[in-house]
Amino acid sequence: MTDFADRPTAGTQTESPGGVPVVEFQGVSKTFTTRSGESIEALRDVDLSVQPGELLTIVGVSGCGKSTLLRLVAGLVQPTSGRLLYEGEERTGARDDLGVVFQESVLFPWRTVLDNALVPAVIKRARRAEVEPRVRQLLADVGLSGFEKKYPFELSGGMKQRTALVAALSTEPSVLLMDEPFGALDAMTREQMNVDLRRLWQERSNTIILITHDVAEAVFLGTRALVMTPRPGRIKADMEIDLGAERDISLLGTAEFATLTGKVRRELDMN
């Protein structure tokens, strides 16, 4: 579709003109109070700035606060302390200008693939006629043409997550939040989804924040990877992933890839 040679790649974003971070965490902490009254410190003192066009991946053990971090960005929960800036400004309330793909498929079982992909447009009261061609094109892009009229129960897990991804992209959000989107998929489907996601990201210029607990996924996808500590989650390591813009499945077998995954894994293990 588009020429992606001129896209900013890893390492170049920080010097991009303007350089206002899409999302910025300034000393953000989040403590939950459970029903039984105890406090759970999910995140402690997180500083993070996400640059435009970045594909930021975040790895960490289960329960370390990854989803909480993403829910903060989405405005679904508020920080206990610290500040969250969007393009340099503070905002309150749920954000509706983001695309989200959650851990579990959130497809509506009573809607077809096409209608599920149109949910964001329906909620935002966009004109269907305007959005539908784009959505159909996106469905074709992720290999779902011919499945527009199928219902979620007629789809495989991978197809459901593709549909969720199309829905998230349908309103052309500048920031896409993905919380272990491929976590429930088998290894082969997941690799293919990773390749497809890279391609989709290169064809657009969204910023993506993707949570995963899979080190290979974090390295393969990311232009930058963060490693979090166990709860309370803090950012332990912040690595640029210099694997070039064009990545395909053969990358998984290379020495550079192994070195980088090794580095990330060591950071995770040192906790």
Next chain:
Amino acid sequence: MASLVETSRTTPPRTRDIARNAGLFLVTFAVFVAAWEGFLRVLDISAILVPSPSSVVGALHTSLTTRPTGPGSYLSGAVSTYAAAISGFAIASVAGVLVAIVLAQSLTLERILVPYIVGFQTLPRIAIAPLFIIWFGNETESKIILATLVAFFPVLMNSLAGFKSTPPERIEYLRTLGATRLQLFWRLQLPGATPYVFAGLEVALVFAILGVIVSEFVGGRRGLGVLILQSHYSIDVAGVFSVFVILIVIGLTLRMLLVGARKRVAFWAEGEDSAAL
């Protein structure tokens, strides 16, 4: 571009299933009737206690031919009974769903009202039937009111459970899209609750018919319940059973209509078609 070719699961041929189920039903029904007839003969049970299938069919035939229409006929009885039952069912369905919607919007409201609702529900509502005859007379109104009252609770409780069963991650998903409360309701809560609502409606249908028959027993002037009592008084057990046959046939038909509607509206919740009827 298409990178993964995944095939969709195909649905099994439905017509073959239906044919097989119907065949199975006919066979078991024949066996059941034969066993019934056989037992009565072998054990020599008096026809005054339990009628044979053939005498039930005979009674049914006589009633339908000697008095096909007019007062006291099966037809007018069935019309009277089912008009009341369906009216009660309809009122209870609408009211039950509406009250459930209101209660689902506010936890406070639910906390205040549910104890009263549950308290009232523990009262066997059938026990109020004689009172209704006094209050509203022995005409259709009493029947409809009792049917409504007994059918209301299953609709309310099931619908409420349905509205409250909305998965929180779906609510959160719509919230990240900026959905309003109204959108959450129409786009998510309501469609998601339909399988529960239908489960309630299926119980309500049975309850509504039950309510009407009881009302007719207690003090009705027309209806199948009255016909049962009349046969009963003249110790015509085959006559009683022949009304049962009518009740079963119409009851099953109504239920099948309801199941058909459920399969169209809440098709996506059909895990397995366990209940054939």
